[in-house]
């Protein structure tokens with residue numbers, strides 16, 4: 001697969017408030033994660049606990065492990081077709097699929113009204129980027145699934161014990177490994193199995209995750225125990241991103257501790273590079289309308305042409321997998337940037353979040369070095 005060959009999709013600026021049908025769309029959350037990190041454990045929780053949400057859970061690539069998973073989750077009975085939907089006691093729906101998931105989602109949508117949220121599990125080593133961009137503003141789907149579904153967010157479950165090693169092994173390849181792509185493409189990171197790792201190692205892994213993806217909150221968990229409302233309904237592609245994100249703290253003895261107010265500003269890196277993947281976190285001053293337009297052009301050139309504006313020679317290794325930003329204009333208006341691969345949009349924020357005195361921009365991809373920062377800062381100096 002070569003995403004670089006994809007034809008960029010133009011997204012018109014939309015300064016209008018969300019359309020009526022936007023709120024009628026069913027939110028979809030993609031869940032990905034490292035092998036054995038605890039995705040099934042999380043799904044089992046969601047399918048069995050009383051949380052008050054009516055969630056349709058679609059398990060991808062159920063085939064090989066159908067029996068084991070079915071027993072674990074205790075939802076599929078003898079002779080159940082793999083594409084049947086099962087209604088569970090807690091109000092959730094469960095569905096398993098073997099293929100890409102689109103057919104199952106179409107089938108699921110025939111039951112629209114029976115659920116409020118869709119959770120789509122991807123295989124252990126799947127890169128969430130392509131599927132996320134499929135559900136995010138895809139023109140082809142505007143008359144199909146895209147009309148009924150909106151992307152709520154991407155959750156990545158990371159193994160606190162083997163995660164660092166899995167990321168290390170990605171080092172072997174020249175390109176970015178799948179585990180780092182998953183972290184890069186996530187809107188929420190669950191650092192699971194923290195009971196099996198030392199506090200020092202949890203802190204070290206957290207620092208790596210924060211470096212690779214400075215925009216995603218990180219929730220340490222034991223057996224994927226977390227309040228479902230932290231994971232669903234986050235509207236990661238529709239609301240202004242929070243900088244720094246609100247991180248959670250580990251759960252102890254089954255109790256939930258809420259210390260989300262404890263941001264760790266001091267340790268927030270502004271540039272990070274790990275085995276081919278890099279991130280930039282940039283403070284953006286209050287902008288004039290002309291500067292915002294120039295910033296838009298800068299983002300377009302980088303995302304679509306993979307080069308810095310004014311630098312025709314630069315073709316090597318500049319890619320953006322994910323970007324998020326919040327910009328403040330001198331008029332007081334706030335604009336939100338959201339981007340997945342070469343798709344992006346800059347739209348006026350529906351509900352301004354307080355009055356931030358500056359904006360922020362996070363870029364995650366490859367080749368994001370000091371030159372990129374300098375070029376970007378040139379937009380507003």
Ligand SMILES: Nc1nc2c(ncn2[C@@H]2O[C@H](COP(=O)(O)OP(=O)(O)OP(=O)(O)O)[C@@H](O)[C@H]2O)c(=O)[nH]1
Pocket residue numbers: 033034035036037038039040041042124192193194195196221222223224
């Ligand atoms: N000690 C401990 N074990 C856990 C935790 N979370 C999951 N496990 C166990 O780890 C094993 C793997 O968990 P799964 O939920 O199956 O992981 P997965 O990500 O679905 O695995 P794959 O689908 O194979 O990639 C299971 O035996 C779980 O019971 C945790 O926080 N602590």
